[in-house]
Amino acid sequence: MNDVPARRRVGVAVNPTAAGGRGLDTGRFVAARLRSAGLDVTDLTGRDAVDATARATTAVRDGAVDALVVVGGDGMVHVGVQAVAGTGVPLGVVAAGTGNDFAAAHRLPVRHAETAVEGLLAALATGHVRPVDAISVTGPAGGRWVAGAVSAGLDAAVNQRANTLPARVPARYALSALAEIAGFRAWAYDLTFTGVVAAGDLPLAPGPDDTARWRGRAALVTAANIHRIGGGIRVAPDARTDDGLLDVVVAPVLTRAAAATIFPSMFSGRHVRRRDVHVVRARAVTIAAAGPGPDVPGPRATGHHAAADLPLAHGDGEALGPLPVTARAVPAAVLLLATPGAPSGSVAAAP
Numbered sequence: 001m002n003d004v005p006a007r008r009r010v011g012v013a014v015n016p017t018a019a020g021g022r023g024l025d026t027g028r029f030v031a032a033r034l035r036s037a038g039l040d041v042t043d044l045t046g047r048d049a050v051d052a053t054a055r056a057t058t059a060v061r062d063g064a065v066d067a068l069v070v071v072g073g074d075g076m077v078h079v080g081v082q083a084v085a086g087t088g089v090p091l092g093v094v095a096a097g098t099g100n101d102f103a104a105a106h107r108l109p110v111r112h113a114e115t116a117v118e119g120l121l122a123a124l125a126t127g128h129v130r131p132v133d134a135i136s137v138t139g140p141a142g143g144r145w146v147a148g149a150v151s152a153g154l155d156a157a158v159n160q161r162a163n164t165l166p167a168r169v170p171a172r173y174a175l176s177a178l179a180e181i182a183g184f185r186a187w188a189y190d191l192t193f194t195g196v197v198a199a200g201d202l203p204l205a206p207g208p209d210d211t212a213r214w215r216g217r218a219a220l221v222t223a224a225n226i227h228r229i230g231g232g233i234r235v236a237p238d239a240r241t242d243d244g245l246l247d248v249v250v251a252p253v254l255t256r257a258a259a260a261t262i263f264p265s266m267f268s269g270r271h272v273r274r275r276d277v278h279v280v281r282a283r284a285v286t287i288a289a290a291g292p293g294p295d296v297p298g299p300r301a302t303g304h305h306a307a308a309d310l311p312l313a314h315g316d317g318e319a320l321g322p323l324p325v326t327a328r329a330v331p332a333a334v335l336l337l338a339t340p341g342a343p344s345g346s347v348a349a350a351p
């Protein structure tokens with residue numbers, strides 16, 4: 001049968017474990033509603049994230065679907081972005097997870113599946129899409145797309161620790177944050193930026209080919225496309241998803257006490273007003289571990305972290321792999337199914 005009109009074949013990938021298992025029911029509701037609207041729905045739900053990514057990627061690559069809808073949290077958006085980024089196949093998001101930072105940053109309905117799915121139906125009917133940037137990440141673990149932010153410091157360490165705890169552990173992110181701050185020692189980084197448009201007072205050394213470099217110890221190195229991570233932490237309060245740029249937050253904080261005071265202020269985004277927090281706006285950044293050298297001060301009261309102790313880089317809450325990684329903003333890599341006339345959300349909401 002080849003009489004299915006364009007944009008009517010929709011792949012739906014559900015994370016049944018999202019929001020403590022509520023993703024399953026939400027997914028069933030979404031698929032049923034799309035079918036009742038006359039769409040040809042293919043279930044692309046996987047056994048796990050790897051399987052879901054493979055199924056969605058294959059369906060998009062083979063031209064088997066005209067749009068992909070993911071149901072879940074930021075982990076599921078991460079799955080969807082692997083499949084659609086750069087392909088021209090639009091992505092719909094029904095935010096049914098715990099944190100839902102991507103949906104919130106794009107002003108999509110959060111934990112409101114009825115509203116979300118009606119918005120998707122309107123977008124599918126009209127063909128309305130909103131182009132948004134995504135982050136292309138390359139490193140020793142290969143290439144990945146990230147929808148929200150790439151973390152390589154304290155937030156990556158918190159993420160890494162939280163992912164080792166069972167999902168049912170209440171407040172596993174808060175517990176992990178407390179543990180990481182308690183054991184905090186600043187890591188040494190070597191950052192190379194490309195296409196810097198604002199340096200945020202970080203003393204950058206100009207390099208060849210539109211690059212600029214910074215070496216030093218820091219608590220936080222986060223390359224953000226959207227303004228929030230971790231379920232509402234406003235890590236880069238002014239990040240935009242339509243500017244082709246990353247907001248790279250660098251906090252050359254060396255003491256545990258300073259790290260402990262930064263964390264709470266990140267929920268409101270006020271940390272970027274501190275003199276020891278910088279936001280570098282650039283097209284790309286390579287984040288590498290630095291050995292000690294004249295421009296990387298040695299251990300202070302808080303001790304020294306060897307490169308091997310650095311957390312894995314994380315993106316959208318998922319482990320990406322070890323440093324070095326290069327994160328590059330790719331303009332309009334994702335076409336987001338969005339309700340016609342809805343606020344774009346490309347400008348971060350005021351704190």
Ligand SMILES: Nc1ncnc2c1ncn2[C@@H]1O[C@H](COP(=O)(O)OP(=O)(O)OP(=O)(O)O)[C@@H](O)[C@H]1O
Nearest residue numbers: 018019046047048049072073074075076097098099
């Ligand atoms: N079938 C599946 N498809 C996709 N992801 C899955 C699946 N089963 C388990 N997961 C895992 O679910 C995790 C989180 O998914 P997601 O962000 O969608 O939901 P969440 O409730 O917001 O999660 P979190 O516990 O991270 O807050 C991912 O790390 C992923 O590996």
